[in-house]
Amino acid sequence: MRLFPSGLLLSWILTGCGGTQSLYHWGHYEDLLHAMYTHPGKAEPPLQIEILSQDIDRAHASGQAVPPGVHAHLGYLLSLQGHMDAARREFETEKSLYPESARFMDQLMKGMTE
Amino acid sequence: MAVGLMAVIGSFAGCMAPPGFDYSAYRAHRPRSILVLPPRNESNIVQAPYVYLSTITRPLAECGYYVFPVAVIDAFMKENGLPTAEEMHGVSLQKIREVIGADAVLYVTIEDWGQKYLIVQSVTVVKARAQLVDTVSGDVIWQGRQYLSQSSGGGDPLGSLISATLTQVFAWLSDPTYPLIRRANYRMLSDPDQGLLLGPYRSYTQENDHCLDPH
Numbered sequence: 122m123r124l125f126p127s128g129l130l131l132s133w134i135l136t137g138c139g140g141t142q143s144l145y146h147w148g149h150y151e152d153l154l155h156a157m158y159t160h161p162g163k164a165e166p167p168l169q170i171e172i173l174s175q176d177i178d179r180a181h182a183s184g185q186a187v188p189p190g191v192h193a194h195l196g197y198l199l200s201l202q203g204h205m206d207a208a209r210r211e212f213e214t215e216k217s218l219y220p221e222s223a224r225f226m227d228q229l230m231k232g233m234t235e
Numbered sequence: 236m237a238v239g240l241m242a243v244i245g246s247f248a249g250c251m252a253p254p255g256f257d258y259s260a261y262r263a264h265r266p267r268s269i270l271v272l273p274p275r276n277e278s279n280i281v282q283a284p285y286v287y288l289s290t291i292t293r294p295l296a297e298c299g300y301y302v303f304p305v306a307v308i309d310a311f312m313k314e315n316g317l318p319t320a321e322e323m324h325g326v327s328l329q330k331i332r333e334v335i336g337a338d339a340v341l342y343v344t345i346e347d348w349g350q351k352y353l354i355v356q357s358v359t360v361v362k363a364r365a366q367l368v369d370t371v372s373g374d375v376i377w378q379g380r381q382y383l384s385q386s387s388g389g390g391d392p393l394g395s396l397i398s399a400t401l402t403q404v405f406a407w408l409s410d411p412t413y414p415l416i417r418r419a420n421y422r423m424l425s426d427p428d429q430g431l432l433l434g435p436y437r438s439y440t441q442e443n444d445h446c447l448d449p450h
Contacts, residue, residue, distance in 0.1 A: 141447070144297055144436060154289035154306055155413055159282055189296050190304035197307045221268035221301035224336030229311070 146185035148176025150194065166198040173198075189219055193226065205233055256429040261376040264369035266338035267435045268301040270331060273309050273320040274343035274363065283348035284320060286412050287363065291341070294420045298446035299437030303337060328370040339376065342366045347382075350411060359411040360384045361419050367431075377431060381419040385411070 149172050156164035173195045180187045196211030212226040271291050274284040288309070292302045312323045324342055331337055347362035360383075367377040424431045424446060431446040433439040 141297075144299070147293060151289050151293055154292075155286060155410070157306070158285035158289060159410060188292070189300075189302045190292060190307075193304040193307055197304070197310065219301045221336070221338070222303065224334070225303060225308075228334060229307070232314075 144186060145188035146176070146180035146183060147188055148179060148191075149173070150176065150188060150191050166201050170195060170198050170202070187218065189222075190215075192218065193222060193229075197229070200229075200233055208233065256377075258377075258432065260369070260372075260374045261367075261432055264339075264372055264374060264376050265432065265434075266300065266367075266369065266376075268303065268336070268338045269295055269341055269367070269434075270303045270308065270335055270337035270339070271295070271305055271341045271343070272312075272323045273305075274345050275320045275324060276345045276348075278345050278348035280345075280349040283345045283412070284343075286348075286410065287343060287345060287361075287416055290413065290417045290420055291343075294417075294424050295341070295431075296436075298424060298431050299434030299439075301434075301436070303335065308335070328368065328373055332370040337370055339370060340368050342368060348412060356386050358384055358386045359415055361412055361416045363416075363419075365423070379423040379426070379429065381416075381423040383415050383419040383422070385415055387411075 153164050153169050153172060157169065173191060177187055177191065177195070192211045192215040196208040196215065199205075199211060200208035209230055212230055215222050216226045271288065274287050276284050288305045292305055295302045312326075317323045317326065328340065331340060343363055343365045345363045347360050350357050350359045362382040364380045365378065366375050368374065369376050427445060427447060432444050433446050437446070
């Protein structure tokens, strides 16, 4: 709760505003980035992995797309925790959803095997 | 709660780019993907570039672009011997294209940032400039400036003193620069005359290709 107050408020404001329909289910991706940078120790990889995985499940359940970067960020966190196979799956998912990411995802996977 | 205590008495936005922005270079090198590097920081708030970085993905992606994962990029650059934003901004476009595959890079400089406490109120300021550069030609295809400030407090002096104090005490609860820079991002990127053009994940026509309301 304490991690995301402004994000929650913001999503209420944004969803209440109308306008162009969002392309994505944003979940907590940006709030996690904010928390990990401004409150070191409050958004450690295991917590981020748990929350992002839930966000992805929710996106699928609601039929919305997962935003650019989320699978890649999750993959990076998994690699930090030593879960290399799971990390690779996330990088591959990012690649298939967003072909623009291919070169960078390949670069990250190359770095993992070295 | 802290947000509720804040009495917003003023908000100001400035758009300083010249009118009649020339989109010809942008339309000639329309990117599919945007790499956002950690901003350079001219303010004295160490966290500023990272608060900025945590808010920029969403508006760019809602304009229809692929946005590289900002924190992974930051970590990747650091692991490759580039510890500061200065150094990251110095990487050649050719290298960025080769290694990351980005079509365009958004270079941001934070000019002013944070809360300034006055006697009866506090003012939160975010100010930055941004340039979008095509990685093939090196052309600056778009540029924008953002400046927003928000006062809290005001009204009767005693009440203002209390709310300023509470805002200070509960600053950890809600970083006032976080919602403010989000608003500033949307204003800059979706400005009808000088904002971004739409990217490939939004449909657009030749007559109507501005990113007007990216949420």
